[in-house]
Amino acid sequence: MASWMEYFAWKLFRLLRRLHMQGILRLVTPTRMFTDYFKGFEKVDAVKGIFGEKTGEILGNLKVEFIFFGYMGVDGADGHLMVNERYLNNGDKEDIYLDVIHELVHVRQWLEGKELFDPRYDYVDRPTEIEAYAYTVTEARKLGWTDARICMYLKTEWMSDEELKRLANSINVKCR
Numbered sequence: 001m002a003s004w005m006e007y008f009a010w011k012l013f014r015l016l017r018r019l020h021m022q023g024i025l026r027l028v029t030p031t032r033m034f035t036d037y038f039k040g041f042e043k044v045d046a047v048k049g050i051f052g053e054k055t056g057e058i059l060g061n062l063k064v065e066f067i068f069f070g071y072m073g074v075d076g077a078d079g080h081l082m083v084n085e086r087y088l089n090n091g092d093k094e095d096i097y098l099d100v101i102h103e104l105v106h107v108r109q110w111l112e113g114k115e116l117f118d119p120r121y122d123y124v125d126r127p128t129e130i131e132a133y134a135y136t137v138t139e140a141r142k143l144g145w146t147d148a149r150i151c152m153y154l155k156t157e158w159m160s161d162e163e164l165k166r167l168a169n170s171i172n173v174k175c176r
């Protein structure tokens with residue numbers, strides 16, 4: 001019985017893999033669009049600075065998936081945005097705004113064919129991250145953030161003090 005079940009599971013697995021399982025699974029989850037949840041971003045200068053004249057078109061086609069962990073991210077397979085709904089509801093609004101800017105830089109990188117999760121680099125040294133953080137920090141300074149506030153933003157629970165310093169150095173932010 002067990003082996004029959006295993007055989008069936010294996011056949012199903014192979015079938016799903018052949019049909020590109022991720023695509024199949026996505027078909028059964030409703031597609032949510034970025035512009036239904038993030039209003040007015042197409043008019044923001046920092047966003048137009050990322051996508052230029054394609055801003056409206058790219059945001060109009062960007063899908064968003066709600067996840068139950070972390071903060072935000074971009075799926076390296078198809079370039080859609082992933083957002084933790086709880087963070088969106090409870091997080092600091094300026095943090096969230098800057099996170100969206102950061103992730104939209106990754107969306108552009110993905111559209112350019114860049115590898116978002118290049119395993120040759122640690123997170124804080126990865127060129128795609130440094131570009132996204134540098135752009136985001138420029139925007140944070142326009143909001144009037146001090147370096148101390150920016151450092152609070154950069155520091156996450158899974159980043160060591162040494163990694164934070166490395167990242168901060170790369171993007172010209174002074175963290176004590």
Ligand SMILES: [Zn+2]
Nearest residue numbers: 102106129132
């Ligand atoms: Zn990033």
